[in-house]
Amino acid sequence: MLIQLVQIEVLPGQREAFVEAFRINCEGARTEPGNIRFDLLCDQDDPNLFYCYEIFADEAALDAHRASAHYRRCIELINPMMRSSRSKRMFQPVLVEGRAAERS
Amino acid sequence: MLIQLVQIEVLPGQREAFVEAFRINCEGARTEPGNIRFDLLCDQDDPNLFYCYEIFADEAALDAHRASAHYRRCIELINPMMRSSRSKRMFQPVLVEGRAAERS
Numbered sequence: 709m710l711i712q713l714v715q716i717e718v719l720p721g722q723r724e725a726f727v728e729a730f731r732i733n734c735e736g737a738r739t740e741p742g743n744i745r746f747d748l749l750c751d752q753d754d755p756n757l758f759y760c761y762e763i764f765a766d767e768a769a770l771d772a773h774r775a776s777a778h779y780r781r782c783i784e785l786i787n788p789m790m791r792s793s794r795s796k797r798m799f800q801p802v803l804v805e806g807r808a809a810e811r812s
Numbered sequence: 813m814l815i816q817l818v819q820i821e822v823l824p825g826q827r828e829a830f831v832e833a834f835r836i837n838c839e840g841a842r843t844e845p846g847n848i849r850f851d852l853l854c855d856q857d858d859p860n861l862f863y864c865y866e867i868f869a870d871e872a873a874l875d876a877h878r879a880s881a882h883y884r885r886c887i888e889l890i891n892p893m894m895r896s897s898r899s900k901r902m903f904q905p906v907l908v909e910g911r912a913a914e915r916s
Contacts, residue, residue: 711851711853713817727906728905730907731907734907738909743848745851745909746822746909747815747849747867747905747907747908747909748906748907748908749815749903749904749905749906749908750903750904750905750906751903751904752901752902752903758906759903761865763851780845797856798852798856799853799854799855799856799863800854800855800856801851801853801854802831802852802854803831803834803835803838803851803852803861804851804852804853804854805842805849805850805851805914805915806911806912806913806914807912807913808910808911808912808913809908809910809911809912809915809916810910811907811909812913812915
């Protein structure tokens, strides 16, 4: 299992456009067999600072995500909206739950 | 919806005891009607640095969690194992999934 928290800083004025574009990625990822969780969050204080909590079954699942049409379309749309390059933090799973019920 | 990432630094040599104690909190929280997600993670590089990704329906649900027997029992067990005081970071939900299928 592979867990990451991706940090995404969006240019001022681009928040709504970003969320709509990232929705493509969220909805697509949640259909992927190798994805377990995909939550888009926002910083408590900065409305343009986003985080994505992502759980993948393994490295191959993350590779498949990055090769997907929905991921590539989303990246194409959001790249011009970035205030800085995206960064991420990786975690090891210890006591982690599975997929959301609404996916099945 | 209320989302937090709690940081927990454990004293060297206490990792296994901590995970066992925190399992009480994880399993208990996942039975709470107001809890939506409860994942215990570990830092990629530091085996004694833990994080808990927690989603609660609202403030009242988090209050109910803190009043629960499993939370209080866990805190009682882990307090002597702490390397520093716990801290947390709050997030706003943007595109967030629901409860894990195995809960229903």
